[in-house]
Amino acid sequence: MITTKKAKSGTNEYFTTPLSRILIKKIDLSDPKEKTKHDRITELVIELISLLQEKNQLESNQNDSKKWVGNYIEYTRIIEKINEVELRINQEIYSLFSELTQNDIRIIEAD
Numbered sequence: 001m002i003t004t005k006k007a008k009s010g011t012n013e014y015f016t017t018p019l020s021r022i023l024i025k026k027i028d029l030s031d032p033k034e035k036t037k038h039d040r041i042t043e044l045v046i047e048l049i050s051l052l053q054e055k056n057q058l059e060s061n062q063n064d065s066k067k068w069v070g071n072y073i074e075y076t077r078i079i080e081k082i083n084e085v086e087l088r089i090n091q092e093i094y095s096l097f098s099e100l101t102q103n104d105i106r107i108i109e110a111d
Contacts, residue, residue: 025096034096041092048085054078 028034058075090109094100 023097027096037092037096041089044085044089044092048082048089051078051082051085055082 027038029038055075055078058071058078061071094105
């Protein structure tokens with residue numbers, strides 16, 4: 001079932017799952033454990049943004065075959081690092097939700 005909600009901008013938003021049913025974790029920054037997780041996630045996201053910028057820069061050289069050949073190994077390394085950082089972010093996020101089972105995580109990752 002698709003639900004519709006009027007956004008602040010006046011446009012309609014369509015959801016297959018009502019927003020009220022989506023699990024959102026509020027991080028308690030006064031809790032040292034949650035603050036540490038928050039900080040790790042933030043650091044990883046900053047690292048991911050930097051890697052994506054590097055990747056985009058190298059992709060802009062694809063039309064110049066001489067530059068691209070020299071950068072292909074670096075490009076491959078960056079792609080691997082992006083995948084690694086995304087996996088670490090996911091693991092940190094999953095750890096915030098103690099009630100998630102391995103089956104829940106498999107379902108999330110399948111989408």
